[in-house]
Amino acid sequence: MPLKRRKNQSKKHDPLCPLSECMQLIGGMWTPNIVWYLSGGPRRFSELRSDIPGISAKVLSARLKEMEDNGIVARKVMPTKPPTVEYRLTELGAELLPAIDAIVTVGKKLKGKYVEDDALVSQ
Secondary structure (H helix, E strand, O other): OOOOOOOOOOOOOOOOOOOHHHHHHHHOOHHHHHHHHHOOOEEEEEHHHHHOOOOOOHHHHHHHHHHHHHOOOOEEEEOOOOEEEEEEEOOHHHHHHHHHHHHHHHHHHHHHHHHHHHHHHHH
């Protein structure tokens, strides 16, 4: 006899699921890292590039443009010679910080667990 299909008990299904919308904003490769480093205040492109080892200039530029289009990051051209550009989180971008902080907290716990597990194995 087949099992009866249960109804989803989570919050009401929304055709434009808020979780999916948010994950679409921060789910891209390097995007959470960029938000994390911009949480400390405005950064120039070269500063972000050195903050995030392993990211190429092309990818960083593409992510920043994408984040600007989505309203997460604001871009300000500084009147210097040569011109420099500064990036900062918008209000919407700053609202992502509690979620990213929570992910970092869990990541630290997982990292600690793996370190403890490895220590137990090596003994």
